[in-house]
Amino acid sequence: MPIGDMLFRSVDDSQINGVFPNTFNEYKKWDKEKDELPPEEVYKALFEELAYGEKIQIGRALTRMNYSKSGWKSLIKTTSREIKKAVKKDELPNNYKEFLITANEKWADPTFWYAMGQMVNDTTPIYYWNALDRTYDQDQNVVMQDEKRRIYIKTWIKTLKISVYVTIFCLILGFPVAHLLANLPLRYSNLLMIFVLLPFWTSLLVRTTAWIVMLQQNGVINGILVWLGILSDDGRLQLVYNETGTLIAMTQILLPFMILPLYSVMRVIPKSHMRAAQNLGAKPATAFWRVYLPQTIPGMSAGGLLVFVLAIGYFITPELVGGKDGKLIGHWIAYHLKTTLNWGLCAALGAILLGVMLIFYWLYNKIVGIDNIKLG
């Protein structure tokens, strides 16, 4: 339910339509081919709605208008001041168009009117386009944002890149460990399992803090490297507050999610298969590659997808460890929710992320089945 509400928010544009209903109705009648500027009725409706509308509602609408084209806010503010003056003096203008253009010459600028075209409908895809660094030009075509305002595409790519890396690292580190756990006698493997389960049970923030302590410039790892003489005292590595830090910390945090599915799959592979293969003349490497590995594919895909999907949506760790260039898409969702209050864009970013997740979960369900998730 909350998610449905969020999806609705991501396309919702009814607030502004509640403020300027008549203007937008008249606007839709404007024939852009014939006249350069909208007809008198549009100006009249706008005048009236600015003069008699609720101040708070107009303020909110302005914020929305600025998302489409910057400059709207100041334009409407100066204009409505003029309008209020005129209304106070009880002098309603004869020609609304002229009045507005004298109040602010931007009303004669067609680009503002074209931008209004994006708002006249109850729903809008603009937040989705913004979330992909695109915007509208004056003819309602979708174009790329200015070079310097493109941030989201870069962040999406970075998010995907880090998720892929984390998944690969988890697989490389997790596979041998799961193999060892699955093949040891139960007494030992239960003991070693604690090493996997304890981080799994520990608070995420504790683990993140621990990584900051480990990785910072005078932290444990740099300290050991300097003590061993590998690094000089002023050549300490910058490991935290960048992508490296995010990668290391996320790998450790998500590793149990890779080991546990792999372990449960490997546990049931009979040991006799490997022996049989070797008995038939296969070298250990061949036997492993042709007999053992194919049987672990369900575990690898389950663990891989789980880690990947969790990594895409990660927020806490990249935010704290990532510094400036390690921030992932979750950062922008939180930023728009808490700081800029651009909830439409926030919801659109969230919806795209959700879409990506759902595709992966659909795959996951096809491969392993969603109710096969196991804990501990």
Place this chain on the structure above:
Amino acid sequence: MALPSYATPVQRTYYYAYLFFCAVVFFFLIAPLFAIIPISFSVSPFMVFTEGMLAWPPDPEAWSLRWYKNMIGDCSADVVSSTVPCSTKWMKGTVNSFYIGTIATVIATALGTLAALGLSRPHMPYKGLIMAILISPMIVPLIITAAGMFFFYARINLVYTFTGVILAHVALATPFVVITVTATLVGFDMNMVKAAQSLGAKPIRTFFKVIMPLILPGIISGALFAFITSFDEVVVVMFMASIDQLTIPKQMWAGIRQEISPVILCMATCLVLLSIFLLTTVELLRRRSEKLRGIKAR
């Protein structure tokens, strides 16, 4: 999985390399958690191993409990330091965390157990769909759930209230209960329910006298999962809670972002101990449950 005695030297090398690799990974998994514990006992206001701590024999001057005293709100002169403000926020967070966690756990356990019981009936329609919806809060990234909940609760005025935070945590914690209880119900013999009912027990009595004692280990470990979920949760709390609903994770988050102080490590140490305790409990319960249901330990 010992090496056979006829292994060649190359195989031996591979085998030891493999063991070494596994040891490194285990170290990688566990070392960060234990590195923070000694630092929390340091005198220094920075989160590092000081020279005094590494000296041999250990220098008693370098160790202290001052940050623990700070954590529990003791602001005497030997405790405070110029960079570390002293406040009762940590204790307030602890109280709130336990308060929110306990209520959310009780509700989530009740709901989750009922849902699991219903879902494991053989003729339940739309089982897959319902299961998918129930599990979704566990799968969807927290940030999305949190954003969605924030929008939704903002409409019904539950943002910045205890009720809102608790309800959000219930939604997040219920899937864990559903999963653990469903797993316990796998080996449950439904004939026992029929037997109880044929002997005249009403459904509620059947549940409390027959079903519940048998699946209790599952319910308790589900409840522990629910508790730890709520206890560790930070994203939703960040969005939905005001300063009144300050919890431990939120205070830690604020601490890491603003004043990096060893007090965070003291709290982290306590949380590690808590998780060791919970892990042991869950593990013991799992074994007991397997024994109860007659499943031979693997």
